[in-house]
Amino acid sequence: MPTGRNRHNRSSTRRPDAGYGRPMELRPERGEPRAAPDRRARVGARVAGHALVPAGDNERLLAHEAQVKEAFDRIEPFLRRLSALQHEADFTDRAQAMARAELGFELPRRILDNAWIQQLDIRHLYAWCVFETYRAYADDFYRHQPLAPDPAEADRFQAWLQECGFHTVDVSPCSDGRLAHVIRYVLRLPHGLVRRKSFAGANFDVETSLRRWVETELSRYREGAPNTADAPTRYLKIAVYHFSSGEPATQGCAAHGSDTAVAAAAARDRLRDFQEAIENSFCCGASIDLLLVGLDTDTDAIRVHPPDAEGEPDPARYVESEALFDRTQGLGAEAVRERVGEEVAAVAGGSEPGMQRFVAGLLENNFAQIAYVRANHGGRYGDIGHNERFMGVGMGFEEVQLRNLTYFAYLQTVEEGAPDLDVGVKIFSGLNVERGLPVPVVLRFDYHGQVPGARERAEARTRRVAEALRGRFPRLAEQGLLHTLLAVRDCARNGTLEVIGSSLEPTGETH
Amino acid sequence: MPTGRNRHNRSSTRRPDAGYGRPMELRPERGEPRAAPDRRARVGARVAGHALVPAGDNERLLAHEAQVKEAFDRIEPFLRRLSALQHEADFTDRAQAMARAELGFELPRRILDNAWIQQLDIRHLYAWCVFETYRAYADDFYRHQPLAPDPAEADRFQAWLQECGFHTVDVSPCSDGRLAHVIRYVLRLPHGLVRRKSFAGANFDVETSLRRWVETELSRYREGAPNTADAPTRYLKIAVYHFSSGEPATQGCAAHGSDTAVAAAAARDRLRDFQEAIENSFCCGASIDLLLVGLDTDTDAIRVHPPDAEGEPDPARYVESEALFDRTQGLGAEAVRERVGEEVAAVAGGSEPGMQRFVAGLLENNFAQIAYVRANHGGRYGDIGHNERFMGVGMGFEEVQLRNLTYFAYLQTVEEGAPDLDVGVKIFSGLNVERGLPVPVVLRFDYHGQVPGARERAEARTRRVAEALRGRFPRLAEQGLLHTLLAVRDCARNGTLEVIGSSLEPTGETH
Structure with missing residues (x-):
């Protein structure tokens, strides 16, 4: 791997070999930010000493996470207080005023009105509040695109991807909620440009994936999107399994009995099945590239398993982002990139240079998330289990x-x-x-x-x-x-x- | 439409403009034919006076129909006789001997053995016999390909199709059993080369059809099959609705309340939806051609609705095969073809010449089926309802x-x-x-x-x-x-x- 190149050139002139390692610059939210009064864990979004972690992106991601989660987390304490008031005079009006002020929406009046007859129907109100909160959150997301990259950044990502030898990235993580942020947070990829379908145990459906591949390839032939079919790029399928470094025996992947080796092997097998399905169903050298990624759901650090010279992902060989992060702390950006490139080359010497570049990019991207978790969650989530x-x-x-x-x-x-x-x-x-x-x-x-x-x-x-x-x-x-x-x-x-x-x-x- | 061409040239040199109107020549069954002792309705497979009806194909189709249906129809009379014997001595052995001799397979011994305790379980035996008969029939079909065209004939069909301007034919009939023979019998098309998916009321699924189109087009780009993507051919989608000329109010399509106009309009609408889905989902002039066909389930005669100059199928405009068949009886082959071409041109003057040729081919193919029903079923099926x-x-x-x-x-x-x-x-x-x-x-x-x-x-x-x-x-x-x-x-x-x-x-x- 060439060293000393500026993978993160911030000048507007994109060099042909420029990487994508730099986490995305996001445009600021355009709407009025919703109130987030009890914003917790705001313990400094900048981690001293790591050259590849841009504070701006982490600030923005934290604002989104805090805003959305706090909105959901206000529901239970609110209903608890409401329950205590249910037999008071003017309960309905008072409840509505409280709901408007604290949650931003009203409650179903009939449920409030009937509280004096039967107990206040908290189950109904809880579901109502979750749904109203979800609705406001989804509306806000599609109207204001709080996580969307700048259009120029999106172009930069597509260009980087193609320089790595890929035209499409299709990610199948486990459906576990602790991986729901894997695209935009953990891997810092643009969510609108990367496919995601989650399945328990990362056991994605081969036939459905095959259809997506067919659609993608036809679009290249017919419409030249994302690039023309004669470009020597490939479709990249990534499977993300997960484990818990803190409580490996109980907080790993339920679909694989919290056994990390089993989870990794199962994801590898499914990747192979998909590749073989394409190779056997289509002639003329049709194939795809495969990448296996493991996520430590306690810390959001990743393991990337670069394929070998035959393109085979190996559960036993991987590069760990957290160790790399620690070893490169305090170094300058150039030196960090050089070091990452060397480590990837050491583990993935046989794989394609483009694949190595992509793997290095993922690891560098993940540095920002490691810093995020350290800065905002003490390096290890409070909720390492389901929440x-x-x-x-x-x-x-x-x-x-x-x-x-x-x-x-x-x-x-x-x-x-x-x-x-x-x-x-x-x-x-x-x-x-x-x-x-x-x-x-x-x-x-x-x-x-x-x-x-x-x-x-x-x-x-x-x-x-x-x-x-x-x-x-x-x-x-x-x-x-x-x-x-x-x-x-x-x-x-x-x-x-x-x-x-x-x-x-x-x-x-x-x- | 040019007249006087020999659309049914039997010489081995295929002329570029040769049609496919001639019903397929089938290769003889290669296996031992199963016994069909009571072959019914063998009242002459040749209809005097129609030049385009080859007796050979009709003989072969009749043999297949009689063999399969008679195998199923032996079950009930057999079980009726068995029921009468159930309390006799040696019942099990006698029943097995009868089953072997008359049905070609054995019955589940335990059911026979237990007949003295409870009543003989006729429901169980009935299902058993239907399933064994189905299994033997399906095995025979895939092993001996009784309806398969000669390989040369298959090539001829593909060539004819492409001369008409199409590379793929995808047919969605109603799922009603009275249309299950529409590909190979009614339209005399090679079942292995024409897609069929049946849905109640011919209400085929647009998303599934879209996927098939995508697969087909990618295969043209990648593999040049059935032809290369630069060939100016189109994907043809046919919907087949149905009606009963004898009892229109009760024996039509149940999904459309036996209303022929409603059935035809619904099929037309679904065709349009599919076409529009392709046009809106893919750029660069992507589209398909549409054809609406109606089937009289009493007689197997068809109505073909050729599209107008804009490619729109019109439920109100059609050519009826039976009237054409009668009007052309006694004429020479050349004269028949000329007449069919004229009638199609009169109704479909605005549509593409290739589409007109295809429509004429379907009508001519259907003549063989009209002759088949007249010769073997008195011109009108005994079971015009469900059977x-x-x-x-x-x-x-x-x-x-x-x-x-x-x-x-x-x-x-x-x-x-x-x-x-x-x-x-x-x-x-x-x-x-x-x-x-x-x-x-x-x-x-x-x-x-x-x-x-x-x-x-x-x-x-x-x-x-x-x-x-x-x-x-x-x-x-x-x-x-x-x-x-x-x-x-x-x-x-x-x-x-x-x-x-x-x-x-x-x-x-x-x-």
């Missing part, structure tokens, strides 16, 4: 780029997605149901608005899955311990969220 | 090219396919359940054997759908009134059927 705020079921959820916000179940039907759903409901049984709070489920299907009938079909699918979900968890649903918000979104026109219903409606409240 | 022998659920069923043999429910999950399943179960309630016989369901998913894990996933899907099917019709399943045969097939390697289980197994019989 998701809602389940995200369906297709879409581009707005969810935050750790432990959402447990994903990407699916088209409950029939196929039942195993991932069961894991999610189990997680929320521990988090919520055991305390008597419901599992809040956002059911959502994105559609391509330019396809006739696509919106209607997305709506029908959302309602069908809602029905099937009730059918799978009938006791929870009957007891008000499973609530669903139904939404669709035109992803082709980058629309905002359209809420089409919720399980709270039969009480007479329309959402 | 399916089993339900085919899943993906595959290339072997089913016979009228009223199978009600199709093409689906990936019961959750999505429930409406088509409900229609099927309703049909079989009338045919079987009301008399106490079960609904026999063949559950089947074809897979691409070259994709790693595809077989295992197909097997898992088959078992999952079987479970979901029981969940949807629990009472029928508990009463032994719904039985399923589970099978998968490697369609990429053109494999035979692999039976992986059946609902008859819990009784102790392994299938």
Whole structure:
């Protein structure tokens, strides 16, 4: 690997060999920031002594994380106080005034009015508040794009990617909520330009991935996007498994019994299956490149497993970002990059130079996240276990780029997605149901608005899955311990969220 | 349209403008033909006086239809006789001997042995016999390819198609069993070269069709198959609706309330949606051609609606094959072709010459089927209503090219396919359940054997759908009134059927 090159040239003239290692510069939020009164853990977003960590990006990411999570985390204390007031005079008006002031929205009046007859229906109010908070968050995300890169930065990323020899990056992490931020935070990649579909245990669906590959390649042939088909670039598939360095035996990947070796091997096997599927289904040397990445969910540090000369990812060989971060602290930017390049070359000597460059870029990007966790979470998250705020079921959820916000179940039907759903409901049984709070489920299907009938079909699918979900968890649903918000979104026109219903409606409240 | 050309030149030198109007020559069956002792309705397979009807093809199609349907139709009379013998001495051995001799397979011994304790379990035996008959039929089909065209004929078809301006034909008929023979019999097209997916009311899925188009186009770019992407040919999507000329108000399409105009308009709308989806999703002039076809399920005569100059199919404008057949009877082949060309030009003057040629080819092909129905079924089927022998659920069923043999429910999950399943179960309630016989369901998913894990996933899907099917019709399943045969097939390697289980197994019989 050549040393001494300026991979992070900040001048506007992009050098052909310029890397992408520098975390993205984000444009400032354009909307009015929502109040975030109790912003916690604001212990200095800058880590002294690491040349590759730009404080600006970390500040911006922290603002987003704090704003969104604090909005969700206000709900429980608020309802606890509300519960104490439920038998007071003027309860309804008082509650609404409090809700407006503290949460930013009103509560369903009928539930408040009926509190004197039966106990205040806290389950209903909890689901209502989670859904209203989610709605405001998603609206804000699509309207103001708080995490979007500058257009110039997006171009820079595409150019860097192609210099590394790739035209598309498709990432399949585990659906565990502790990986929900893997694209924009952990790897500092532009979420709009990198594909993400999460599956329990990173066991992504080979047939679905095959279809995405076919779509991508046709677009290169027909439309020259993201580049023309004659460019010698490849489709890169990344699988992200995870583990817990602090409590490896209990806080690792549930789908693989918290066994890191099993999780890594399973992700490697699935990657190979996908590659083999393409090689066997298409002639003329069709193939893809593979990359295996491990995430320590306690610290957000990563292990990158560069493929060998045959393109095979090896669970036993990897470069660890945290050790590299520590060894390069205090060095100048050039020296850090040189050192990273050397370490990658030492482990990945046989792999393509472009792949090595990409791996180095991921490691350097991750430095910013290591600094972020050290600065804002004492180097190790307080919630190293599950702490998701809602389940995200369906297709879409581009707005969810935050750790432990959402447990994903990407699916088209409950029939196929039942195993991932069961894991999610189990997680929320521990988090919520055991305390008597419901599992809040956002059911959502994105559609391509330019396809006739696509919106209607997305709506029908959302309602069908809602029905099937009730059918799978009938006791929870009957007891008000499973609530669903139904939404669709035109992803082709980058629309905002359209809420089409919720399980709270039969009480007479329309959402 | 040029007149006087020899569209049916039988010489081996294919002229560039040679049509495909001549129904396919099939190679003779290579296996031992199964006994078909009571071959009915053999009233002369040749119709005097029509120049475009080759007796050879009709003889072969009749042999296949008679052999398969008679095998299914032997089951009920056989079981009726068996029932009468159930209390006789040596019943088991006698029954097995009869079954071997008359049906070609044995019965589950335990059911026979237990007949003295409880009544002979006719429901179980009925499902067993249907499944064994289906298995033998499917095996025979894939081993001996009784309907396959000669390789030279297949090339001729592809060449003709491309001369008409198309590289792929994708047909979506209604899933009604009375259309199950539409490809190979009604339209006399090679079933292996033409795509078919059936949906209730011909309401095919736009997103799935879009994926097939993408796959086809990528294959043209990457592999030059079926032709290279620079050839100015198009993807042709055909929707086939249906009606009953004899009992239009009751024996039309159930999904459209037996209203022919509604059925035709719905198929036209779905075609347009698909075309618009492609035009809006892909740039650079991407589009497809559309063709609307109506089938009279009483007579197998067709109406072809040629598109207008803008490519729009019009439900109100069509050419009817039966009237043309009658008007051209007694004429020489050249004169018939000329006449057909004129009639098509009169209705479809504005459409592309290639489309007109294709429409004329379909009409001429259908003449053979009109002759077939007249010769073998008195011009109008005895079973103008439903008379399916089993339900085919899943993906595959290339072997089913016979009228009223199978009600199709093409689906990936019961959750999505429930409406088509409900229609099927309703049909079989009338045919079987009301008399106490079960609904026999063949559950089947074809897979691409070259994709790693595809077989295992197909097997898992088959078992999952079987479970979901029981969940949807629990009472029928508990009463032994719904039985399923589970099978998968490697369609990429053109494999035979692999039976992986059946609902008859819990009784102790392994299938």
